[in-house]
Amino acid sequence: MDVTLNPETPDSRARASRLTGDSVVHSGRSGGAEARRQSTTAVSITRADGGQGVDTLFLAADEMPALVWSTGPGGACEFVNRRWLEFTGAASRAALTDTLDFVHPDDVEHRRALLSGEGQPREPFESVFRLRRADGTYRWVLDHGSPRFDAQGAFRGYAGVSVDVTEWRAAQRELLVQRTFLRNVLDTDPNLIFVKDYDGKFVLVNRAVADIYGTTVDAIVGKRDADFNPRQEEVEWFLRDDREVMDTLHEKFITEEKITDKAGHLRWLQTVKRPLIDSDGRARQVLGIATDITARKSLEAQLLQSQKMEAIGRLAGGVAHDFNNLLTAILxxxxxxxGELPDARSREQVEQIRNAALRAAALTRQLLTFSRQQVVAPRVFPMNAVVRDAESLLRRLIGEDVELITELESADVNVRADPVQLQQTILNLAVNAREAMPDGGVLRIRTEDVEIDPDTRVGSEPARPGRYVMLSVSDTGLGVSDEHLPHLFEPFFTTKERGTGLGLSTVFGIVRQADGHIRVDSRPGHGATFSIYLPAVSGPRTNGDVVESTAAFRGEGTLLLVEDEREIREIMVEMLARCGFTVHAAGCGEDALRLLDQIGGRLDLLITDMVMPRMNGRDLAARVLAVRPKVKVLYITGYTDTPLSDDVPAGRAILCKPFTLDGLTRAIRELMES
Incomplete structure (x- = not known):
């Protein structure tokens, strides 16, 4: 039906204009533009029977439930329908001068610019604004307007329809709040949450999925795994599992599956996939929830490596213990x-046997250090002495393409630590430095006397003020990144493909056990410096490796020797007897207690192995001291499951296997004189 407004009717002061059925649709100026440009000065409504009626247009517009309006070229109101008047409470069309009087003040300027057509392309538009209702409240209305043109194409204003959308906007806001809440829930969840269709396209993802592929949520929707994952086999596995779930309508739990992230790193996921079943009973989409278990897999691998290292350590400790027993007999x-051979040639040959046993003893100490079963034996010694002892070994260890420089600037100041463990610390740091210089470089080991004041921090912790000896190990290698620096001393942390992650943590433990501190200074590409600070100590030095002497030592007194290894027991009995001691020997704790009852006179010293079947050395000593409280106790051991140090009660001492006669007699003399 074609509707024509008569500008001369009492209810209209506007020029005649033609409204068409598509006048409120975004159709642009093409297609229906010619129809919208048609206008007439005749007042008529063309009916099916060919008749015409002047008021039919207004009747039709007034009966519409929507708010109908039209404006002139400058935006002034030309017509509103009855529903518009009722909605706003305007008295009449004749009394209405400007519809903008009913628009919310914040929306007036935008509305005026829109209706005036100034600077606008004069095309169909859609806008939302607030219109005052008859009760004085403002309602949101959705407005559709279309431009009107005369026969010559001149712009004649806009005609349009407005609909109250207040409740719809409230529902939309509530829906937006809910969608925002659900999006926040999805994106806060660290698990990978996604929905895919049968073609493998992502329908929904959370931020965790986008992060692992190095993109955004919006960018990944509508794409496939193949658009982000370079590994075709992974993409095929994902699509195969997705389709299996949709085809069978059954959930699938995937214990472990691999995915390559944006950096090309392999990550491990544990995934549950469930079909999303439509009303027709078919599944066209699959829901997946995947948990990143990469860290857990790493911990499992570290635990396995730790258990492997523990097993190897126990094996090494057991081997070292057996070797120590054999070496004790050989020495x-x-x-x-x-002491008995008369000719020099024979003595030289036996000396070679003895030296080979001493070298083997040093090897067993390394095995025990590796297995964490080395008896801790703190001594007072100059730091420089340990560096000098390690220097020859280091030169063979680091290779010819690394220059070793030692700068011993410390004035031979003493420290108190276990020299074996401190040497192991130097070796660990040197090995790390060597591996950081694959093309060669300079390894510098330096000692220096330093003073630490109360405000000084060493590394991340404050240090007790006083005098220290600083030992630094520096290299010109690759350096350490800022990301890795805070984790260097953590157990199992390693940047090596086959590293154990225990070397630097062991160094840290040894330094702390000696009441020291350690600091790392490094930058990528500029090498690294590990600085160890040990407190300087005064007092006499402990001679750990005394030159052996075959001079006869004469002792006196009665000893009870308890050793379960027959070879060691027999050689110790002979050596101690030659030194002048009265020796009673037993092979186990129970035999020793029975023998104790048979010793009629005094008992000066109990020498007992620490590790024995049924009754260990500690328990035996406690039983003996209960009845003979004045007896001194010398423990002999090749290793121990319980760390030992020199913090033992008065009247007791520890001697580590393998030992020589001089070492044994010296320990006895010091204990008896204490």
Whole structure:
């Protein structure tokens, strides 16, 4: 039906204009533009029977439930329908001068610019604004307007329809709040949450999925795994599992599956996939929830490596213990032979046997250090001495393409630590430095006397003020990144493909056990410096490696020797007897207690192995001291499951296997004189 407004009717002061059925639709100026440009000065409504009626247009417009309006070229109101008047409470069309009087003040300027057509392309528009209702409240209305043109194409204003959308906007806001809340829930969840269709396209993802692929949520929707994942086999696995779930309508739990992230790193996921079943009973989409278990897999691998290292350590400790027993016998008998052989040639040969046993003893100490079963034996010694002892070994260890420089600037100031462990610390740091210089470089080991004041921090912790000896190990290698620096001393942390992550944590433990501190200074590409600070100590030095002597030592007193290894027991009995001691020997704790009852006179010293079947050395000593409280106790051991140090009660001492006659007699003399 074609509707024509008569500008001369009492209810209209506007020029005649033609409204068409598509006048409120975004159709642009093409297609229906010619129809919208048609206008007439005749007042008529063309009916099916060919008749015409003047008021039919207004009747039709007034009966519409929507708010109908039209404006002139400058935006002035030309017509509103009855529903518009009722909605706003305007008295009449004749009394209405400007519809903008009913628009919310904040929306007036935008509305005026829109209706005036100034600077606008004069095309169909859609806008939302607030219109005052008859009760004085403002309602949101959705407005559709279309431009009107005369026969010559001149712009004649706009005509349009407005609909109250207040409740719809409230519902939209509530829906937006809910969608924002659900989006926040999805994006806060660290698990990977996604929905895919049968073609593998992402329908929904959370931020965790986008992050692992190095993109955004909006960018990944509508794409496939293949658009982000370079590994075709992974993409095929994902699509195969997705379709299996949709085809079978059954959930699938995937214990472990691999995915390559944006950096090309392999990550491990544990995934549950469930079909999303439509009303027709078919599944066209699959929901997946995947948990990143990469860290857990790493911990499992670290635990496995730790258990492997523990097993190897126990094996090494057991081997070292057996070797120490054998070496003790070899060193003992070679010492006796050196005192009896008359010719120099024979003595030289036995001396070679003894030296080989001493080198083997050093090897077993390394095994025990590796297995964490080395008896801790703190001594007072100059730091420089340990560096000098390690220097020859280091030169063979680091290779010819690394220059070793030692700068011993410390004035031979003493420290108190276990020299074996401190040497192991130097070796660990040197090995790390060597691996950081694959093309060669300079390894510098330096000692220096330093003073630390109360405000000084060493590394991340404050240090007790006082005098220290600083030992630094520097290299010209690759350096350490800022990301890795805070984790260097954490157990199992390693940047090596086959590293254990225990070397630097062991160094840290040794330094702390000696009441020291350690600091790392490094930058990528500029090498690294590890600085160890040990407190300087005064007092006499402990001679750990005394030059062996075959000079006869004469002792006196009664000893009870308890050793379960027959070879060691026999050689110790012979050595101690030659030194003048009265020796009673037993092979186990129970035999020793029975023998104790048979010793009629005094008992000066109990020498007992620490590790024995049924009754260990500690328990035996406690039983003996209960009845003979004045007896001194010398423990002998090749290793121990319980860390030992020199913090033992008065009247007791520890001697580590393998030992020589001089080492044994010296320990006895010091204990008896204490």
């Amino acid at each position: 003992g008998y070679s010492h006796l032979l050196l």
